[in-house]
Amino acid sequence: MAAGALQTHPSGAAQFAAAAGVFALLSDPTRLHLVWTLARGEADVNTLTDASGAARPAVSQHLAKLRLAGLVEVRKDGRRSIYALRDGHLRRLVIEAINHADHMVTGTPPHD
Template identity: 70%
Template sequence: MSAGTHPAGAQGARAEQHRGDRSGRGDRLEVAASVLALLADRTRLSLVERLGRGEADVTTLTEACGAARPSVSQHLAKLRLAGLVTTRKDGRRVVYALGHGHLRRLVDEALNVADHELRSLPPHD
């Protein structure tokens, strides 16, 4: 995310609430909550998980997440607007990539938690 950009529209009034927080912790928590809220959608989570394995175009992403192409395009637009994914042109195709590796690791860890829950695996550090 670019400096000063809060995903999911966290700008404005909510960001103003934390101006008095000298440590910046409130702003950090607000932005983190916005990122997690964006990833709380199954399709967007699937898109970010797939992009964690490498860049891809809309056709590849549509096949990977199993959603309709218009839906995938809308979700990608939200992720792009929030600065979580980037784009580049390759001829007539638009190729998407993750904005940074932290997202890949975040999604990987969330999926690891899911694996533990589904398989009743013991907790660990």
């Protein structure tokens, strides 16, 4: 199936529940900002703190929730923890959500 193509078979309740869980996690602006930053590449906690403007303890807590939900993964680089998105689906979802929001905020007409 091509990237972004709509599934032709109906999804079951489990798929809708899982998708709703992802949207619930992304409904927090700080978590959304963290995921959007990670959509551009790996980052450590300091980079994510600077990018989001949130306090470091809050960023760490948000990252823990995202990690427990299986949306991000972490690897060690010496003493640093490097975070990355787990897959391209989440990256595309967040990029499209931000692009959609940009259209809403700027009044740019929608497109396909």
